[in-house]
Amino acid sequence: MAGxxxxxxxxxxKVYSGKVxxxxxxxxxxLLIVATDRISAFDVILDDPIPGKGKVLTxxxxFWFDKLDGVLPNHLTGIDPETVVKPEEVEQVRGRAVVAMRLKPILVECVARGYLIGGGWKDYCATGSVCGVKLPExxxxxxKLPEPIFTPAAKAEVGTHDENISFERVVELYGEEIANTIRNATLELYRRAADYALTKGIIIADTKFEFGIDAEGNVRLMDEVLTPDSSRFWPADTYEVGTSPMSYDKQFIRDWLEAQPWDKxxxxxxxxxxxxxxxxxxxREALRRLAGTDIE
Known part of the structure; x- marks a missing residue:
């Protein structure tokens, strides 16, 4: 399969081209939103695509939009993406695209953390907190954390790092009502997804969500949800406190890159x-385990 x-x-x-x-x-x-097979690591887009990745993400x-229905409305329109392009372009969108509402993005990456790993672990070792949230010694x-925590980040331009910010800063940027809505939705979506994933033998260590505002002023869930690009998925049967678990996500390719003589x-x-x-x-294993399906 070519990527x-x-x-x-x-x-x-074309109105936008992001990392993926x-x-x-x-x-x-x-908007017609197409997930390519590009992969990024350390905010650098790699030259080599991962075949089928965009179809897995989509x-x-x-699957999650359907599974988590009822927390917040999402950006889907229900329009078949194959009907909005020319016949000769259908192959580029098949299985990897959606037609979505054009929303005004809330420029905050909404991260839910249920376990202490990655940048959160480094932050905790240095400060006893994660993104300003004080944790037990x-x-x-x-x-696993006593309770999942919300650690927002201000979204940056492609190729630069997002900046961790406080919840109070989110209130300053978007007001108390929207800030509370996206924090509560982030934690509720994470809890529901994490509980379900455990029944499939997968721990969701952390994940990030993105939200936007529609023409009526409603907050909607948008972009990708609970994918291997936006989450850490760990096999529950090999999970062990004190070690960095193997994962069904891009950590595998990150680990390979970390071992190379490369300045990122x-x-x-x-x-x-x-x-x-x-x-x-x-x-694909993440898709098979969680959704019980596979890509063509």
Whole structure:
């Protein structure tokens, strides 16, 4: 299976190209959002795509939108993406695109953390807190937190790091009502998803959500939801406190990159074929375990 690094849809106007997704205007109030097979690590887009990755992200996000219905409305319109492009462009969108409402993005990355790992672990070791949230003393790496915590970050331009901010800063930026809405939704979505995933043998250590505001002023869940790109998925049967667990996400390719003589600026090292294949397998395994389906 070859990977799709970028789209070329000439029948619609391209409005945005991110690390993974490309968006095209569908009329004035909708977007065609296509998930490519690009992968980024340390805010650098790698030259080598992960075959099928965009289809996995789309399938998992659609699964979660359905599974978590009732917390907040989402951005889906229900329009078949294959109907808004030319026949010769259908293959570029099949299984990897949605037609979504055009929302005003809330420029806060909403992170829910249920376990102490990654940047959160480093922060805790240095300060006893994670993004300003004070935690009990004596916690170990990968330990489950007493309660999930909300650690927002101000979204940055592509290629630069998001900046951790306090909840009070979110209130300053968007007002108390919206700040409370996205914090409460983030934690509720995480709790529901984490409880369900455990029944499938997967621990969701942390995840991030994005929200936007529609024409009526309602907050909606948007972008991707609980995918291997936006979450840490750990196999429950091998989980052990005090060690960094293996995972069904991009951590595998991150670990390979960490072992290379690379300063984390573009261009990234050429990734070996076996690392690409194993990464693709991990993404598909997450989809199979959580949603009980696979991509074509």
């Amino acid at each position: 799709l690094s970028k789209t070329n849809i000439t029948s619609l106007e 997704r490309e968006s095209y205007a569908v009329g004035e109030d909708k 399938a998992l996000t659609n 004596g916690l170990k790496m990968a330990q 600026t573009p261009p990234a090292p050429k990734v070996p074929e076996d690392v690409i294949e194993k990464t693709a397998d991990k993404y």
